[in-house]
């Protein structure tokens with residue numbers, strides 16, 4: 001199974017992606033996690049990344065596309081994967097679609113997590129207190145949401161129009177376990193088709 005998750009920061013898609021990847025025994029490919037791991041390298045790239053990420057802005061498409069190309073061809077993705085946090089721009093989306101087409105890795109399912117932005121703000125503030133993530137301070141929340149609306153929302157729209165049969169909107173305001181059940185049901189139905 002090759003799955004893509006869309007949703008604004010704080011929509012709970014990371015939690016759901018982690019649970020679902022475990023359930024399906026496939027890789028949870030979170031570009032945010034991969035980038036955060038790189039921050040501890042201490043080289044010039046990591047300093048630049050830290051600056052961009054802690055402001056709530058997006059890291060360059062070239063860096064992200066390179067990370068994804070390497071990962072998708074690796075053995076870790078052999079059984080499938082969940083893309084969590086990628087693609088986030090039209091350029092990334094174009095890259096992913098041509099890459100998957102050229103390598104016969106067509107996507108199976110796209111989940112779009114929908115949630116009220118006010119609720120998202122509350123969730124992120126709570127998470128920043130629990131995890132002490134430097135990119136979760138209240139000042140950068142607006143930047144992150146703004147980036148989502150400006151850059152990523154159009155990508156999710158593109159997928160909803162061009163992959164309508166594989167595209168599923170999810171009400172992200174529901175309880176974690178309820179959402180997880182819904183995702184598993186959709187996947188079951190898709191497998192039986």
Ligand code: AMP
Nearest residue numbers: 031032053056057058059064085086088
């Ligand atoms: P996340 O954990 O997905 O919210 O990602 C944390 C931060 O990493 C984002 O705010 C961006 O700065 C950066 N990031 C993660 N994924 C991407 C991506 N696909 N494109 C650009 N920047 C990204």
